[in-house]
Amino acid sequence: MDSSSIESNSIEWNTEDELDVDNISSSSSHQDQIADFAPSSSSCNCRGSNTIHQFLQMGFSKEMVIKAVKENGQNEGAVLDALLAYKTFEESPEDEHVLDDPCHAELASNVLDVYPDKEICENEEFKNLSTEKDRTVSLLVEMGYQAEEALAAIDRCSLDTPIAELVEFISAAQFAYHTDAQLGELSYDNKIHQHQKLNGPVYMSKKKRKFYDNEMRKLQKQRKYLEKQPMDHDNEIVHLPNPMVGFGVPNQPSPVLFQRRIPDEAEGRPYFYFENVALAPKGVWHTMSRFLYYIDPEFVDSKFFCAAARKRGYIHNLPIENRSQLLPTPPSTIHEALPHTKQYWPSWDKRMQLNCILTCIGSAKLTDRIKKAVEKSGDEPLPGVKKYVIQQCKKWNLIWVGKNKVAPLEPHEMEMLMGFPPNHTRGGGISRTEQYTVLGNAFQVDTVAYHLSVLKRMFPDGISVLSLFSGIGGAEVALHRLGIPLRNVVSVEISETCRKILQSWWDETNQQGKLIHFHDIRMVTAHELEKCMSTFGGFDLIIGGSPCNNLAGGNRSTRNGLEGSKSCLFFEYYRIIELVRSMMRHR
DNA sequence: TGTACGATGAATGTGCCA
DNA sequence: TGGCACATTCATCGTACA
Known part of the structure; x- marks a missing residue:
């Protein structure tokens, strides 16, 4: 291996x-x-x-x-x-x-x-x-x-x-403690307090200590500054483009682009690519943009790349000229993607594309209720029945799999829609529920690959990647399918299921590079990063989407933004990206 | 103990019309 | 421009069952 x-x-x-x-x-x-x-x-x-x-x-x-x-x-x-x-x-x-x-x-x-x-x-x-x-x-x-x-x-x-x-x-x-990772779940203020109390490290060389201390101070200062920025409620709302085509998608008219501004300190290698849900609570994208060098997010709906919608925002410092699509291009409609369903699709269900693939699916009881309602109505259901059925089908992404019969998507259908190879999440001790969970949390590969395609000419000999919140390896699959050799991948992923899936894909695709796993981003220290960087000669790309649990509309109980227990890990993303970039500047 | 299932809305944006 | 109806959403939690 x-x-x-x-x-x-x-x-x-x-x-x-x-x-x-x-x-x-x-x-x-x-x-x-x-x-x-x-x-x-x-x-x-x-x-x-x-x-x-x-x-x-x-x-x-x-x-x-x-x-x-x-x-x-x-x-x-x-x-x-x-x-x-x-x-x-x-x-x-x-x-x-x-x-x-x-x-x-x-x-x-x-x-x-x-x-x-x-x-x-x-x-x-x-x-x-x-x-x-x-x-x-x-x-x-x-x-x-x-x-x-x-x-x-x-x-x-x-x-x-x-x-x-x-x-x-x-x-x-x-x-x-140098990177405050050991402070775990403490709030940011408490972390700062702890750091101030600690007086810095004792056992490092003066030169290195000074360097890390300076970097940490800068990071803390910057974060405090950013957090204390007055909330301008008019300006903090990031408006979503309509249609949601970002800086451009294939086969669509080019949007009228404003001047894309990348600050000097954010330019160049290591490139970074951050992803999260577009429809986050108000102010969240403004905050994330502030932390990530005030770069404007690129909001894209994956419905322009595949047969399912997926509205996501991306903050990155990649060039946006001469992007190219993955080939072959995936089917763009439900009937093209799932041809076996066409014969059962009623004429009054006008859906051409599916909604966002989520982490959970419609219940059997619901599909039973729908079947009974449609059967009772005969060939032409009453408008009320149609409305109810369409509403539920859209809400739960149900497809027609038999006469008057709807069903949730199968995991392998989700894999295909999301751009993953067949059976990517199947087997190896992974349950169906887990498959749904990890696929619902994944990148849409074709969309991400379109953005990353500019890296191919920049790194023809391969790329070293720091993959944060790797999940089931959407970024890795995208780069691989683009034909960019993966020389080294340092993957940070807390879910054992996801790590198993990525490792399995890595082995099956006979990757020639090295794959290194880290578990908890909060425990990734400056030392560990420096070790990796000294071995790999730094990173070319830092990529990942931080947890959206507390941002997503589907969350009914804890949709509390970047303060949430999961989504606050965005700040760990920021910590790592800032640490790596500053270390690479001083190499 | 692990897995599957089902009940649980609200926040946000969009489109239409007066 | 404001108000309204409508559409959409990388989810969480408790329970049943093997």
Whole structure:
């Protein structure tokens, strides 16, 4: 298999742990840190006067050992912690570079490869260490970590945790809060508050720390500014074009275009492409546009590309000249797309196209009610019956599959309408309900491909993609069908079902590039992104549509805009896009 | 426990007409 | 231009059942 799957986010951050990890960095001094992370008395192993002798044998100076014992008594663990901390204090700044590198996790794993535990364990000094905890700390210190980092990791993960996992824990702790990802569900204001409280990272090189701090400050400042912008209720409403043809669609008259304005800071690589429902609550698109460099959204109805409507807004910095359609072009009417239904279609149902494909379907009871109503009316139903039937058919996207018989679309019909290959979502342990859910949330491939087609001449040798909220891989399928080689795809998708579908498609289509999975966008850190970028040489395209659950008209209970628990992830999209772009500017 | 089913409106935009 | 009727909408939640 050509793909590699990095199971990221393997560290579970519960709230208390987050705060504790934060404390590593937020303590005002090394002494504070030592105090915070000193082992508990229950874990100590006091051994009387042998303690001093043993620490002297370990190579600590007499003065340091005496000082440590004075301060910590015969508590062996605490004495060792203090000694290690003193030693760290004494190290010159130049020595910090080993653990300061933001790519330290990678370095550490390399160290594990070339400097196996066995080799370290045979070291004479190592053998003299009395407890397992000491040995583990020593190993980690040998690898370049600070003692208090090692102790904190052991305390959090337990002593039985393999070295590699401890390394991962420390790396995550170092970098997670840097991008505020570890603050999880906290509100933005709380995140800011936490960041201000934290005082920035401790374990990074000054240069990198300064860079990330500056970027984070800029991001926070910009966001605060954007959030505090006075609400101009006349200007905040983004008007939807009618017809909804965006900057132009095939076989339709070109719209009268205003001057498309892309600010300098948003121009060029990495290109980005953001998608969401067009009919969001008032003000939402204005807000999203403000965050995404004030670029005007392009609203397009997919009914100009296939036989089903799908009104979506797209904010992107792609060129809009010389776009091309995917070939063969998909059927544009119901009868062309679903020819087997034509014989049953009553003349009084004038629908030529379907409505938006949603995540749920009409019930069997409803189709039964419709059948009975039509049968009762004879060949020519009464106007009232016709009206009721048409209304329900439009509402639930029902099609005629027999005499007087309507039914919801089958998953494979939805796949076809959405531009996915047959059986894309079928099998592999995925239920029908799940198929409907993931297809209802997907891109319409032909529409997206039309916009992305300009990338083909820009990246003829292939493209590196950061795919956020990947879903079932609409973007990947679109790029593949455009003939743009997928060199590297970093996919961020929280649904295991969707990840399985994308992986399965990737394998079946014999992709030559690498596919890397991340789960939760909130847990994607600057460090992880930098690791990917250093491997891939940056990203060419950042693409994705953030969750619309709290924006969509179908949501009757929690349609609360960008404040909603799901749709607020738009701000994570913004965070990632801003982070990647600023990192790439400084490469 | 997982899956399928069915009941649950409101927000927003559009078109027509006075 | 305002008012009205009408059309559309990447959904959520509780319940039944295997």
